[in-house]
Structures are given as C-alpha cells and as structure tokens.
Amino acid sequence: MPTWQMAHGGEGASVDEPLTEELLHELLEAPSPVAFTEAHGIAHRDLAEYLNQLLDEKGLKRSDVVRAAGLNETFGYQIFKGQRKASRDKVLQLAFALECNLLETNRLLKAAGVNELYCKDRRDAIILFCIDRGLGLQRTDEELYRFGEETLGA
Known part of the structure; x- marks a missing residue:
C-alpha cells in the first residue's frame, strides 16, 4: 500500500x-x-460497484436508500445490480439518499459515466451548496424550485 x-x-x-x-x-x-x-489501485469503477461499496461503508440497507432516493423499487435494485443505467439526476438522488459528501457524489457521477457537478453551472452550484451544507434531497429540491431550476425528484 x-x-x-x-x-x-x-x-x-x-x-x-x-x-x-x-x-x-x-x-x-x-x-x-x-x-x-x-x-495506486486506480481502475475504472462501475456505478453498481461503488454504490454497493458505499452501502457497506455507511452501514445502510439498499431498500432504505432506494426508498430515500424516491426511486421505483425495481428500478433502484436494477441500478444496484448493474442491470440498468441511471440518469445523472437519479445518481444524484442516490447520492443524497446515501448522504454522500462532495467527493463521493462526484465519484458516483463519474462511475455512472455522466458529468460531475460543475460550480459554474447554476443548477449544479445549488446542488453543490446543498451537499456541502448536509441538506437532504427534499430540501435540495426545495432550493432548486425556489431558484427556478428543475428539481431532482421531478
């Protein structure tokens, strides 16, 4: 090591x-x-692998995370098994449900093959701010709505 x-x-x-x-x-x-x-143990990490790693590290249950993310149960399980791809917003919903920090959230997004959060994008800036402040998915959606941006759970 x-x-x-x-x-x-x-x-x-x-x-x-x-x-x-x-x-x-x-x-x-x-x-x-x-x-x-x-x-350095740097390898491409797929989304399902990283999601399951985070579940283990945080001691969470998949069913609780899928529910907290507001995802359809079947769809959520398929994402965790690597059977379905998830949109950027669905990955962000999972990140909030897993209570990910900024680094973990961007790693999830990268593993999903989508753009990481970018502070020069207005919507992303709001999401970044909310993650940094430890706000949950519902509060983040409220902030996005308040600023006229599309919510994650839309």
Missing part, C-alpha cells in the same frame, strides 16, 4: 487524499501509466 494511503486510513479513505500535484509527479516518473494505475 502506498505510504499516503497508510498515513490516511488505508485504501478506502475518503478524507486526506494525496495532492494532485504529488500524484502527477509520481505518474510522470512512473515507467508506464499502467504501472502507476496499478501501484
């Missing part, structure tokens, strides 16, 4: 990750990009 991971709580640490500059330096010094990605 790389030194930075040991110093910061191991492989799944979501806080205190290595600085981008440090990683860039290591990448450029590596004999190949594959050697770098293997050394």
Whole structure:
C-alpha cells in the first residue's frame, strides 16, 4: 500500500487524499501509466460497484436508500445490480439518499459515466451548496424550485 494511503486510513479513505500535484509527479516518473494505475489501485469503477461499496461503508440497507432516493423499487435494485443505467439526476438522488459528501457524489457521477457537478453551472452550484451544507434531497429540491431550476425528484 502506498505510504499516503497508510498515513490516511488505508485504501478506502475518503478524507486526506494525496495532492494532485504529488500524484502527477509520481505518474510522470512512473515507467508506464499502467504501472502507476496499478501501484495506486486506480481502475475504472462501475456505478453498481461503488454504490454497493458505499452501502457497506455507511452501514445502510439498499431498500432504505432506494426508498430515500424516491426511486421505483425495481428500478433502484436494477441500478444496484448493474442491470440498468441511471440518469445523472437519479445518481444524484442516490447520492443524497446515501448522504454522500462532495467527493463521493462526484465519484458516483463519474462511475455512472455522466458529468460531475460543475460550480459554474447554476443548477449544479445549488446542488453543490446543498451537499456541502448536509441538506437532504427534499430540501435540495426545495432550493432548486425556489431558484427556478428543475428539481431532482421531478
């Protein structure tokens, strides 16, 4: 395990990750990009895999998360099993239901193959603000509605 991971709580640490500059330096010094990605455990993570990892880490039940996200039960289970793709808004609904922080939310979005939250986009800025403040899905939808933006649960 790389030194930075040991110093910061191991492989799944979501806080205190290595600085981008440090990683860039290591990448450029590596004999190949594959050697770098293997050394740091960097691989493409699919949405179902990351959702299930978050469930385990947070000690949550899939049924509770699907319900809190306001998703149809069958559709929600299919997302968790990797049988169905989820739209960006559905992924965001799941992120709120999982009480994800900004980093986890953007990782979920990336795993789903959709755009991460972008602070120069007005709607995304509202969502970012709400995630940072720990507001839930309902409060976030209220804020989006208040500012004339499409809600997540629409």
